[in-house]
Amino acid sequence: MKRSFKHMRWLAALALGALAACETNPITGRSQFMVVSEDMAIGQSAAAYSSMMGDLGKKRKVEADSPRAEKVRHITDRLIAQAVRFRPDSAKWKWEVQVINDPKTVNAFCMAGGKMAIYSGMWEKLKATDDEVAQVMGHEIGHALANHTQERMSIAYSTSIGTQLAAIALGARDQTAALMQQAAVVAIQLPNSRESESEADQIGIELAARAGYDPAAAVSLWDKMGKLGGGTPPEFLSTHPSPEHRKETLQALGARMQPLYLAAKSAKPGDAPSFLSSKEAVNERVVTRPGEPTREEFAARVANEPTTMxxxxxxxxxxxxxxxxxxxxxxxxxxxxxxxxxxxxxxxxxxxxxxxxxxxxxxxxxxxxxxxxxxxxxxxxxxxxxxxxxxxxxxxxxxxxxxxxxxxxxxxxxxxxxxxx
Ligand SMILES: [Zn+2]
Incomplete structure (x- = not known):
């Protein structure tokens, strides 16, 4: 009796969710299936990320202070300073990036809310250059900015409810949190749609160009991925399937991005604050240096420059x-x-x-x-x-x-x- 009541409650929640399910994407204007709210997606992704990194840390698989971890932080910080131009609210995200020491895996991800990782296979197997790393991370950030991660979490969450509700005897709140965290992990393993891939390609190559990274690296990166032998395609390609004519599209986009790239390369370094949680972030309070704008101030200012994606x-x-x-x-x-x-x-x-x-x-x-x-x-x-x-x-x-x-x-x-x- 009690159990069927629980069933009813979940079904009701699901039905309610379905009613509120279609949202318009703030960047692309495309309509998306959303059952998981953005706050939920961000909060539970952060929880899932910290337990994932905790486990990997125990196995000594997180590179904390290696030169390449340092470099990745530098690259992603520059990408984020461009990302907040188009989504000022992402200045409030608790951005973080880690290098996972797993030389056989060619992969990277960015969860809802800016929790990112890149696997060391990117260098060991793919020999990725800095410009190519910028393209990978720009692409991943593009997925997060366009709420694709939240979209996939919504799919993972609504499927998991159906199959798991009977098995779980926890209280409803713990149950929701547990399922959500699981959905956050599944979301980064689910393949993106080809439509989402095109959007992330466009956003990523532009973020990278504006941050001063060569657009031509987007083409060489996908080329290298495609040629990677050894029987199985890299993990990255299974979650990021190629939209039709990816190479030609990226080449055309790259040509359009060239002026942005050249301008960014010749400009003197801007006054962007650091967006990544670092040693300077004490108790989650970000310490700004004297004269440096806060993240929100910076985002508000650049958001009103009359350029757009x-x-x-x-x-x-x-x-x-x-x-x-x-x-x-x-x-x-x-x-x-x-x-x-x-x-x-x-x-x-x-x-x-x-x-x-x-x-x-x-x-x-x-x-x-x-x-x-x-x-x-x-x-x-x-x-x-x-x-x-x-x-x-x-x-x-x-x-x-x-x-x-x-x-x-x-x-x-x-x-x-x-x-x-
Ligand atoms: Zn992708």
């Missing part, structure tokens, strides 16, 4: 020139109604670039869309584009206005005032 660049460049025109109504109405609360939040936080990207991703024809674009353009200092969009907001309002109180904005009044009418 290059795969969003085309619509974004049009936006900057004042050329964005919306024409989608019924088809985009559902997404619009789901995402307008996010717009309001981004507006409140003055995250202008992210606001513009969010509005462009929805593409809905309405006065609020144009008004938000205008506000974003104004926030980014694009005065001409701003006045174009204020005018379009007023025009759109004649037919497609959402009234005097649209998410708390009186668009006609505010747009007129901004135009000095």
């Amino acid at each position: 290059s795969f969003l660049a085309e619509p974004f460049e049009k936006f900057k020139r004042g050329e964005t025109v919306f024409d989608c109504r019924a088809q985009c109405a559902f997404t619009y109604s789901r995402r307008t609360p996010d717009w309001k939040k981004l507006h409140g936080r003055r995250q202008w670039r992210d606001l513009a990207v969010a509005v462009l991703q929805v593409g809905y024809l309405g006065d609020l869309s144009y008004f938000m674009l205008a506000e974003a353009a104004r926030g980014l200092g694009l005065r001409e584009a701003a006045s174009t969009y204020y005018k379009r907001a007023l025009d759109a309002g004649k037919e497609y206005g959402c009234g005097a109180d649209c998410e708390g904005f009186n668009v006609p009044k505010l747009a007129s005032a901004a135009l000095g009418r």
Whole structure:
């Protein structure tokens, strides 16, 4: 009796989860299956990571102070300083990276919340250069930024519930935590979809280029992986299957990234704070050196520089020139109604670039869309584009206005005032 009640509760939880399951990705705009909340994914991944590293540490399989561990920390720190540009909230993650001494394994991962590892097989078997290590870690960070790890955790978690609920006699809370941690480990062993692979390739190569690592290394890295003999393909390829034409796509992306790479290489080192937990982090409180920005300050500043991930660049460049025109109504109405609360939040936080990207991703024809674009353009200092969009907001309002109180904005009044009418 008691047991079937428990069954019911889990099924109910699962059903509730399924209702709230589809979320829009903050970077790519793709809809994802999510049962595990982001906070849960981050918290339980950290717990799973620390027990995994604890076990490996006992077997003396974690390289703490080797020169290559030092180098990996340096590379990933530079990648993270670029990552927070596109996801300012990731500045709060407790980023960490370890080198696992396992010369036969060619693999690396980044869990939800920034807990990373790379296996020593990357050097022993693959002879990876620094630029190639940057590509591997950039790719892994790309998966985490685009919430792919959370997505796979959601899949692992919802499958494990079905098969395990009868066997576990723990209290519901311990049970959830145990299953979640297991899901966090399974998530990094589950293959990514080819769609996710393309996204991570794009994000990774760009993070690396902006951090000053050669985009050509992305191609040589996948080449080396593919050629690795010995019968079984490297672990890395089984969890990161190749999307079609990966090599050609990476070559084309690399050419587009070349200017970013050259600019980063010739720039003097920036004032980015360290993002990795290090000896300087005392009791989880990060000590900043005098004059150095905190992680959050740094992230907030770079997030408002008017550049965006290059795969969003085309619509974004049009936006900057004042050329964005919306024409989608019924088809985009559902997404619009789901995402307008996010717009309001981004507006409140003055995250202008992210606001513009969010509005462009929805593409809905309405006065609020144009008004938000205008506000974003104004926030980014694009005065001409701003006045174009204020005018379009007023025009759109004649037919497609959402009234005097649209998410708390009186668009006609505010747009007129901004135009000095
Ligand atoms: Zn991948």
